[in-house]
Amino acid sequence: MSVIHEWMLTSSASVQSLLLRSVAQVLTDVDDQPWDDRRAECLQTLTEALIIQIRAGAEEICLQSLSTCIYHPDPPFTLIELLAMLLDQADPTRHRYIAALTLAIGRLAYKLKTTLIDLAPLQQEANLPSLFTKARQKVAAGDMSNVEELGSQLYTDLPNGPKDIARSLVRLIAKPTDDLLAVIAQLESLLSGDAPLSFQQEERALLAHLEEQVSALFNHSAHEVQIMAGAAVVRLLLPDEKHFHLG
Amino acid sequence: VIQRAAQDLLDSLSMHFSDPTSQLMALLEGISSREPWSIIHDTVATAAAMVVSREPSLMPTLFQEMAEMQDWEHLDPVLGTVAKRAELSPAYVNAYIEERPELADKLIEHCSNLYSFSIRRFALTALSHLRHINPDLGQALLYGCSGGTQGRH
Numbered sequence: 001m002s003v004i005h006e007w008m009l010t011s012s013a014s015v016q017s018l019l020l021r022s023v024a025q026v027l028t029d030v031d032d033q034p035w036d037d038r039r040a041e042c043l044q045t046l047t048e049a050l051i052i053q054i055r056a057g058a059e060e061i062c063l064q065s066l067s068t069c070i071y072h073p074d075p076p077f078t079l080i081e082l083l084a085m086l087l088d089q090a091d092p093t094r095h096r097y098i099a100a101l102t103l104a105i106g107r108l109a110y111k112l113k114t115t116l117i118d119l120a121p122l123q124q125e126a127n128l129p130s131l132f133t134k135a136r137q138k139v140a141a142g143d144m145s146n147v148e149e150l151g152s153q154l155y156t157d158l159p160n161g162p163k164d165i166a167r168s169l170v171r172l173i174a175k176p177t178d179d180l181l182a183v184i185a186q187l188e189s190l191l192s193g194d195a196p197l198s199f200q201q202e203e204r205a206l207l208a209h210l211e212e213q214v215s216a217l218f219n220h221s222a223h224e225v226q227i228m229a230g231a232a233v234v235r236l237l238l239p240d241e242k243h244f245h246l247g
Numbered sequence: 248v249i250q251r252a253a254q255d256l257l258d259s260l261s262m263h264f265s266d267p268t269s270q271l272m273a274l275l276e277g278i279s280s281r282e283p284w285s286i287i288h289d290t291v292a293t294a295a296a297m298v299v300s301r302e303p304s305l306m307p308t309l310f311q312e313m314a315e316m317q318d319w320e321h322l323d324p325v326l327g328t329v330a331k332r333a334e335l336s337p338a339y340v341n342a343y344i345e346e347r348p349e350l351a352d353k354l355i356e357h358c359s360n361l362y363s364f365s366i367r368r369f370a371l372t373a374l375s376h377l378r379h380i381n382p383d384l385g386q387a388l389l390y391g392c393s394g395g396t397q398g399r400h
Contacts, residue, residue, distance in 0.1 A: 230273025
């Protein structure tokens, strides 16, 4: 049994709550890194710790611990994965807990959905090759030194194209690296017309799983769970805010 | 654009729920004031108003939520729906509220809600569609003009 598990079993409620928040924070911190043993271990530990609490009837502590993350404007992928796992393993008779978890999943799933990028409109942009050449020249001349500048440059240079998509894409693929030339190369490869099918595959798979999970709750025996499943599905059905700006 | 998005949302929601009451509840629970009010929230409120418009028997449910809701976090979507409903069918809402003056009083009360700009905004919007003006509305407007600071003193 890990140290965290021991603490969970022996500490007071307030310490347990703090402990869970700390582990949730670690999950947030590691989210920018590729999936590795550390992230997997963290997720496993937090899930097990939460399950211990839920089985002990301490659902309030668990939900309060997670509530700090639920309204996160840019929730970590790992956190959404964790909620999905908790819902998978939840005791169906714990209605209030399931309802709260479902609503949280709906909120975070919508945010996850907004991070998905449809490459097609950008791929149709005729000026892309010249934009990339210009961007490379600027980087080489030292006129551009960070990702925000690269995003802004594309935003300015695209005449009629989907500017916000370009900007979001730059931010997204730049996560693991600060090397602007590498980001431009990656961008070119993605938009070359044969974008790898694996692009955002992990996010899409999780979203599909969340939709299945939520839909399965429509026929739950408790009315409050049904309503929250409905609320979650509303979030999942909502168009991305970008949709309105692209008009 | 919002109307079209709301219609699309309702069409998709109908595939999951055929019962209008469940549709309305799901829409009202789907948003909360913990997030800044955005075009997405407008879409949900418009969809909820459209549900009530198609199923007039839901009017009492909507206004009951408005009158009894204690949780200010969930009052935003309810008031947003009432305002949108008044905008879509002013005559119908007028007739409904004229028979129930306590609802107009409640809207006036919400005009000076301390916690939410959106609640104050939606309450005023809904009141603006009423044909008969309650004398207390003047006080609510003065409150709004003062930037909502009177209630804090």
